[in-house]
Amino acid sequence: MRSPIFTVCRGLPLLMLTLATSVAQAETAWCHTTYGGQTKTIAVEPGGDPYRAPTLKIGTFFRFRVVIETEREEMASVKTYVYADREGAPAILQQATYPWPVIEGQGQRHGFTGLQRIYEAALGSEFEYWCSVTDSGKGES
Numbered sequence: 001m002r003s004p005i006f007t008v009c010r011g012l013p014l015l016m017l018t019l020a021t022s023v024a025q026a027e028t029a030w031c032h033t034t035y036g037g038q039t040k041t042i043a044v045e046p047g048g049d050p051y052r053a054p055t056l057k058i059g060t061f062f063r064f065r066v067v068i069e070t071e072r073e074e075m076a077s078v079k080t081y082v083y084a085d086r087e088g089a090p091a092i093l094q095q096a097t098y099p100w101p102v103i104e105g106q107g108q109r110h111g112f113t114g115l116q117r118i119y120e121a122a123l124g125s126e127f128e129y130w131c132s133v134t135d136s137g138k139g140e141s
Helices: 004-026
Strands: 029-035 038-044 056-058 062-069 077-084 091-099 116-120 125-132
Touching: 029 056, 029 062, 038 062, 062 125, 077 116, 077 125, 091 116
Parallel strands: none
Antiparallel strands: 029 038, 029 125, 056 062, 062 077, 077 091, 116 125
């Protein structure tokens, strides 16, 4: 008969692997963008310099950027930015801040951001996005 200590220790590596996997997955945000009937999913990981985070061109008018700041624990956050891609310099249309790490309820529709819609009246454009810490595949519109 095996001792209870052996049984507990035997399961410890699996438990540690499971915890490590959960932490690793929680450090990625998945943002689902929809524009012109086309949906894209992008993975965003915490970065070093938030001012160097890339922007994603959406159609001919919008730009989208997501920054996960974790350098200082008291300021840890996820920030989303939507810009109008104008000549000279982009103009910010929307900015939102969410606490990091994100806590989501299981099966929460449209992740931690909720479904966001940004309109551009002159061109009649609409850009939608939502972000989650769970990679749920295709976006829900």
